[in-house]
Amino acid sequence: MDKQQRNGMKPSILMEQNKQIFTKSEIKIYHYIQSSKQQVIYHSLTELSEASGVAEATVLRFFRKLGFKGFQDFKFLLAQEVSLESAPNNDGTFIEKIRNNIVEAVEDSYEVVDTGELNAAVDAIDASDDVVVFGIGSSGIAGLDMQNRLMRIGKQISVVTDPHFQVMRASSMNENTVVIAISLTGSTKDIIDTVEIAKEKDATIIALSNYMKSPLTKFADHVLLSSAKESPLDSGSLVSKITQLFLIDLICTGLTIKNYRKAEKVKMEITESISSKLY
Numbered sequence: 266m267d268k269q270q271r272n273g274m275k276p277s278i279l280m281e282q283n284k285q286i287f288t289k290s291e292i293k294i295y296h297y298i299q300s301s302k303q304q305v306i307y308h309s310l311t312e313l314s315e316a317s318g319v320a321e322a323t324v325l326r327f328f329r330k331l332g333f334k335g336f337q338d339f340k341f342l343l344a345q346e347v348s349l350e351s352a353p354n355n356d357g358t359f360i361e362k363i364r365n366n367i368v369e370a371v372e373d374s375y376e377v378v379d380t381g382e383l384n385a386a387v388d389a390i391d392a393s394d395d396v397v398v399f400g401i402g403s404s405g406i407a408g409l410d411m412q413n414r415l416m417r418i419g420k421q422i423s424v425v426t427d428p429h430f431q432v433m434r435a436s437s438m439n440e441n442t443v444v445i446a447i448s449l450t451g452s453t454k455d456i457i458d459t460v461e462i463a464k465e466k467d468a469t470i471i472a473l474s475n476y477m478k479s480p481l482t483k484f485a486d487h488v489l490l491s492s493a494k495e496s497p498l499d500s501g502s503l504v505s506k507i508t509q510l511f512l513i514d515l516i517c518t519g520l521t522i523k524n525y526r527k528a529e530k531v532k533m534e535i536t537e538s539i540s541s542k543l544y
Contacts, residue, residue, distance in 0.1 A: 276343045277302070279331055290319045291327045298343075306344045309452055309479040310336045321480075337452065366504050373492035374508045378515065386471045386487045387519035393443040393469070396422040399431050399456055400447035407473075407509040408447055414517040417535055418528035428455035435459045440467040448472070449491075449505050451479025460484045473512050475505075489516075 280295050287295055297317040298305050305313060313336065314321045325335055333339040390396055400408035405426030412424045422445075425431045438444070444463045448456045451474040460470055464484045472485035475492065482488050491508035521528045 275346045276331075276339060277346060283331060286330070287327075290323045291330070293317050293319055294324060294327050302343060302347050306340055306347055308340075309450055309476040311451075311478040311480060311483075312476065315478065337450075363503075367507055370492060370504045370508050371511055374490075374511050377490045377492050378512075379488075379490070382487050382489055383515055383519065386489060387516060387523060389443050389469050389471065389487065390420070390422075390445070390516065391520055391523055393441060395438070395442045396420075396445065397434060397438075397442065398422060398424040398445045398447065399435075399459055400424070400426055401428065401453055401455055403506055404447040404449060404453075404456075404509065407506060407513060408445070410510060411445070411513045411517065414513065415520065417532055418517070418521050418524065419531035420520060420524075428459070431455065431459040432462060435462040435466065435468075438463050438466040438468040440469075442466070442468040443471065444468050445471045445473065446481060446485070447474075447509060448479075448481050449475050449509070451476045451481035453481075457481050457484070473509060475508070 277299060280298065284292075284295060294313075294317045297313075301316070308316065310321055310324060314324050317324070328336055328339045331339065398408035398411060400406075405424070408424040408426065412422055415422055425434050435444075442463070444460065446456055446460050451472065457480045460481060461484055464470055470485045471487045471489065472481050473489050473491070474481055475490065476482065477488060477490060489512050491512050
C-alpha cells in the first residue's frame with residue numbers, strides 16, 4: 266500500500282483492514298498497538314520491539330507492509346488519531362499548563378539522572394582534547410549552547426549539525442575522541458549512522474536521550490537520560506529542549522567544579538574582553 270492509498274486513513278483502521286495478511290509476529294505488534302495507543306506514541310523503536318515481543322527488523326517490516334517509511338512515520342499519524350480521540354481538557358490556562366509541563370519535566374529528569382554515569386561522562390570529556398557534539402535540528406541547537414557554555418570555562422569542543430559533515434568528522438576519530446550524541450528519541454537515523462562510524466574508530470560515546478533502550482544507546486559507553494517524552498505532534502517543543510539543557514548544564518557545571526581555578530580565570534578574562542561590547 267502506498268502513501269496515497271493510506272492518506273487520511275486512521276492507523277487503527279489501516280491495521281484492521283490488513284490484519285488478514287499479518288504473520289504471527291505481526292499479529293503480536295498489532296494487538297499491542299491496539300491495546301496501548303497512548304503508550305506507543307512515546308515509545309522508541311526498541312521499546313516497541315521489546316513490548317510486543319518481536320525483533321526490531323520485524324517491527325520495521327510491519328510498518329513498511331502498511332505503506333509507511335518506518336515507525337516514526339506511523340507514529341506521527343497515530344499521535345493525530347490519539348489526539349482526536351482524547352477529550353479536550355479546558356482546566357486552567359495554557360500558560361499554567363506550559364509552566365507545569367516544564368517544572369514536571371525538570372523534576373522527572375532530576376529523578377532519572379544517574380550520578381555515576383554523569384561523573385564518568387564529565388571525566389571522559391575533561392580528559393579529552395577532541396570532544397565533538399553531534400546533533401540535528403533542535404538537538405543541534407542544544408549542542409551549540411553546550412559549546413558556548415564550555416567555551417566560557419576554557420574547554421574547547423566542536424559541534425557538527427550537518428549529517429554529511431558528521432560522517433566525515435566521525436571517519437577521522439580515534440580512541441582519544443569523545444562524542445556527545447544528542448537525540449531526544451535516540452532514533453534519528455543520521456545520528457545513529459554517524460555514531461556507529463565513531464564507535465568503529467574506538468571513540469567514547471556519550472548519549473543524551475530520553476530513552477535508555479534505543480538504537481542510539483546500543484552504541485553508547487555512557488547514557489544520560491532526561492524525561493520529557495513528546496509525541497510526534499510536539500516535536501521540537503520547548504519542554505524537550507529544557508530537559509536537554511538540564512543535562513548539558515549538569516555536565517558543564519561538573520566540568521567547572523573539576524577545573525574551578527582555570528574556569529574562574531577564563532571567565533574573568535572573557536568578561537573583561539567583552540565588557541567593551543556593552544554600553
